[in-house]
Amino acid sequence: MSGWIAVAGLGPGDERLVTDEVRAALAEATDVVGYIPYVARVAPREGLTLHPSDNRVELDRAGHALDMAGEGKRVVIVSSGDPGVFAMASALFEALEERPDAQAYDIRILPGITAMLAAASRLGAPLGHDFCAINLSDNLKPWELVEHRLRLAAQAGFAMAFYNPRSKSRPHQFARALEILREEAGPETLISFARAVTTPEEALNTVTLGEATPEMADMRTVVIVGNRDTRRVGRFVYTPRSAR
Amino acid sequence: MSGWIAVAGLGPGDERLVTDEVRAALAEATDVVGYIPYVARVAPREGLTLHPSDNRVELDRAGHALDMAGEGKRVVIVSSGDPGVFAMASALFEALEERPDAQAYDIRILPGITAMLAAASRLGAPLGHDFCAINLSDNLKPWELVEHRLRLAAQAGFAMAFYNPRSKSRPHQFARALEILREEAGPETLISFARAVTTPEEALNTVTLGEATPEMADMRTVVIVGNRDTRRVGRFVYTPRSAR
Incomplete structure (x- = not known):
């Protein structure tokens, strides 16, 4: 053959x-x-x-x-x-x-x-320290498991990348994810929305968790949440290599 | 300029x-x-x-x-x-x-x-579900933080990829990491050692956590630990897209 x-x-x-x-x-x-x-x-x-x-x-x-x-x-x-x-x-x-x-x-x-690394490269280096990648869709796993993982990931101090953050069929879930992240990581943590990266429709937007709204993401968006050390330098967002 | x-x-x-x-x-x-x-x-x-x-x-x-x-x-x-x-x-x-x-x-x-995705592609698809990437070196963070992250990552059910798993200057730490993983994820969980992937020196080795020894890794190795659903099919190792 x-x-x-x-x-x-x-x-x-x-x-x-x-x-x-x-x-x-x-x-x-x-x-x-x-x-x-x-x-x-x-x-x-x-x-x-x-x-x-x-x-x-x-x-x-x-x-x-x-x-x-x-x-x-x-x-x-x-x-x-x-x-x-x-x-x-x-x-x-x-x-x-x-x-x-x-x-x-x-x-x-x-x-x-992969999308999260392309997005990270356009933003700066938000995944420059330990991080995790989570598919926020509940097509293939219970939503409770997503919530559990978000809490533990924040407690571990991981930067996070989210695939499939939001769809029309489940608009409330991403709002809930933002709520959990604000609770666990604090409202000052940076969150970046990277849409259609490396295409002509590319759009990048970085705000704090306190400022973030669910509408900032759609199914073409990769979302990256920093850890507590993630910060801006000039027009970039990055996570330092070191942690306390 | x-x-x-x-x-x-x-x-x-x-x-x-x-x-x-x-x-x-x-x-x-x-x-x-x-x-x-x-x-x-x-x-x-x-x-x-x-x-x-x-x-x-x-x-x-x-x-x-x-x-x-x-x-x-x-x-x-x-x-x-x-x-x-x-x-x-x-x-x-x-x-x-x-x-x-x-x-x-x-x-x-x-x-x-990046090395973990090249390694995953050579092994099959061990990072096909939610996963995290951890640098096991304690050059830039306290070792206690590494241990904390390993425990939480296992409790979250993440597959894991480890960069810099082992060096001559800290041979005992990777042994400790394996101990923690056996405790938290169980000895039947699959672990893959992928050395020098895509080069002529490439070597792949998948065992259970119970069988794993520190000597299986060196500084040219990326280590990938599965979640509880990670399994073999034919010569491949993969993690299903779904989780309970």
């Missing part, structure tokens, strides 16, 4: 942040699967079939990729950012658990620039 | 993981500063002066970069991985706090593939 699967991270949006490793996989692929806006970033060419699919069908998409690899196709599953951070790599392995026949397939995960 | 500073991430080692954005900055630079092994990754050329320096002189290096940018030079500060993750970006902003004259300089942070 000469088929393979590569789960590739396209980075946050700027084409100069796509790695050569990912470009090489796309150049050799026969098929590309992924969420519609990510597949739209792949240039069509002869011999390449694009299979865009909707959000929330990650397991079906992964199964489809395994089927095609089994037929000898060279399949790239595209993710934005890094495929291992709240993206398609785990979904592929979940599908693989149900498919022992496919576990010997040629499967590679190709890393990319 | 036409000088500038770019703090650039060279990624974990494989040249195919260096971004075009970083390559473009290096192509325009007049001066490159950084830790000796990172500067050694930059090809010499006419018109480019390389300034390799030792470890633990980050603030001096940052000050030197600011001086040169002030003289109109185009300076790249090279980091391995991503400059915003336990690397030179925060050191530059620390230096910038002492230099109000330099705060209007043209300064950019150019993201890269």
Whole structure:
């Protein structure tokens, strides 16, 4: 069997942040699967079939990729950012658990620039000390667990990056997250909203937790909360390397 | 003033993981500063002066970069991985706090593939759910704070990535970290040691916390600890997207 699967991270949006490793996989692929806006970033060419699919069908998409690899196709599953951070790599392995026949397939995960690190680079260095990454969506875990993690992360003194901070279907949850953070970390802590980083729609906004409102985030925003040492210098926000 | 500073991430080692954005900055630079092994990754050329320096002189290096940018030079500060993750970006902003004259300089942070995400991609997807990144070195924070963070991170159910897990000067601390993790997360939790990822010396090793020994890590190793759902599928290690 000469088929393979590569789960590739396209980075946050700027084409100069796509790695050569990912470009090489796309150049050799026969098929590309992924969420519609990510597949739209792949240039069509002869011999390449694009299979865009909707959000929330990650397991079906992964199964489809395994089927095609089994037929000898060279399949790239595209993710934005890094495929291992709240993206398609785990979904592929979940599908693989149900498919022992496919576990010997040629499967590679190709890393990319994940949104929180692109956002951090545009803001300065807010993740320059110990930090955590939390997916605020409760699609795949109970909201109570999110609240628990926010409290412990603040008590640990972690800077924090939030993916999927807010959606129309659960507008109140991000308001609740801000409440918890104000309680645990204090209203003076800096919070940054980084929307559509490295794209023409990029927008950056840093305020204190006391000033933050839920409307500052949407589903294209990565939110970064500092620790108690995080501060501004000039136009930048950064977290010092040291802690007391 | 036409000088500038770019703090650039060279990624974990494989040249195919260096971004075009970083390559473009290096192509325009007049001066490159950084830790000796990172500067050694930059090809010499006419018109480019390389300034390799030792470890633990980050603030001096940052000050030197600011001086040169002030003289109109185009300076790249090279980091391995991503400059915003336990690397030179925060050191530059620390230096910038002492230099109000330099705060209007043209300064950019150019993201890269950080070691934990490269390691995760080689292992499978161990950071596919909420996770944290902790620098285990006590150079810049008290060891007690590291222990506190390990306990809270385990109680929060985070997967964890550790940078600088072990050095000759503090061999007992990583043993203590393993002890705490066994207590808090249980001996069946998976732990992966990923050494020199994406280089010819790459070595991957996944065991349980019960089986782990301090000697499995050195300063070139990134350590990744799973959460209670992290498991093997085929030759891979992954953390499911969902949690109870």
